[in-house]
Amino acid sequence: MSNDSLPSSNSRPDLDEVINVTSVHSNRATAAASREFRNPGADKEPLSIAAFGLCAFMLIVGGAVLGKTSGGMFDYQASIKPNYVRGKAPGMADDVALPPxxxxxxxxxxxxxxxxxxxxxxxxxxxxxxxxxxxxxxxxxxxxxxxxxxxxxxxxxxxxxxxxxxxxxxxxxxxxxxxxxxxxxxxxxxxxxxxxxxxxxxxxxxxxxxxxxxxxxxxxxxxxxxxxxxxxxxxxxxxxxxxxxxxxxxxxxxxxxxxx
Ligand code: HEC
Structure with a gap:
């Protein structure tokens, strides 16, 4: 064997008998862990069920107040003129008032x-x-x-x-x-x-x-x-x-x- 095959200073530190491999690796993530995808929210609290319930409650009540059909946003009666009578569809039998x-x-x-x-x-x-x-x-x-x-x-x-x-x-x-x-x-x-x-x-x-x-x-x-x-x-x-x-x-x- 030639001397070339011997480790020259630090080019192969793992083979260097004077290096303690365990201590060299100890403050680095392991190879397996470093291949994992990172989970950015993993350290956050999940949304509490109470906050979720409060939002649902407000949407339901708000929808009922705004969407009710009389006096609300979609009130048909409020959108037509008073005393307005809708005409009959054409072709209906008595759509033409017969003269007395x-x-x-x-x-x-x-x-x-x-x-x-x-x-x-x-x-x-x-x-x-x-x-x-x-x-x-x-x-x-x-x-x-x-x-x-x-x-x-x-x-x-x-x-x-x-x-x-x-x-x-x-x-x-x-x-x-x-x-x-x-x-x-x-x-x-x-x-x-x-x-x-x-x-x-x-x-x-x-x-x-x-x-x-x-x-x-x-x-x-x-x-x-x-x-x-x-x-x-x-x-x-x-x-x-x-x-x-x-x-x-x-x-x-x-x-x-x-x-x-
Ligand atoms: C099933 C046949 C028949 C029907 C239906 C009928 N009549 Fe008569 N009607 C007679 C006959 C027959 C006489 C005559 C009776 C006789 O000579 O005894 C008569 C007599 C009369 C008379 C008397 C006329 C006169 O100058 O003396 C009048 C009015 C009359 N009918 C009106 C009507 C009216 C209105 C109807 C329908 C609601 C009607 N009839 C239905 C058969 C009928």
Missing amino acids: KPILDLYVKKGQSLYSAKCNGCHGADGKGDGANYPSLAGSAWATGHSERFSQVILNGLQGPTSTGKVFGAGVMPAQGGGMSAQDLAYIMTFVRNSFGNSVGDVVSPEMAQAAIDLAAKRPNPSAPVNAEELKSYEKTLPGEKVDPSTMIDPISMKPVAAK
Whole structure:
């Protein structure tokens, strides 16, 4: 071995027998420890649960105060004008207010569809009957005369003879009052009295029609049709306040509108 392989002074201090390796390494981090990543927060206290809870509490309360929907930041009522009414979406059925019409016209219109459902089949769409089995309502003295008498024919049915003295082939008209409301009776009577060339010009009000229903209920034999003899006791105008046929009413509610 040459002398070259011997340690020359301090180039390999670990091999130098005069060096105490332990003391040389003692104030330096070990090799393993020096390879670790440093953890900068390792010496700090963690956030306390009490501080965390306090923050959560303040956010919840603050959110409730600012975000409440009446009087708060997002109050819809505070952001619209007083008495503002939102319009209906276009295309909805009654987005166009229908103009009021005279009560006579609207009652006749309503009565027409009820007549189609209840009376058409026998008396015909033109109200003229068929001359053999069913009498004409056009020009009928009982349809256009005392409203009391007309109402009792509808509500109870009729056993001939008719107003002209004629008995029709069918012989008897069945009662039509079953399930008929006072309002519907008022519509039908008003329609017949002012259609087919009839022009009585009056309006049978629901109040009058109700009086007719009450009268029918008081008959001695409510299940039998009326006849010409009994009808002589119904020669009055139905009681109730007289309605001006030109009264303007709303076509939806069928109630009078305030004059503008
Ligand atoms: C099932 C058939 C039938 C139906 C439905 C019917 N009627 Fe009649 N109606 C008759 C017949 C039949 C007479 C005649 C009775 C007779 O000759 O005995 C008559 C008679 C009448 C009369 C008497 C006419 C006159 O001048 O003497 C009036 C008014 C009348 N009907 C109104 C109505 C109304 C309003 C309705 C609907 C609510 C109606 N009728 C439904 C068959 C019917």
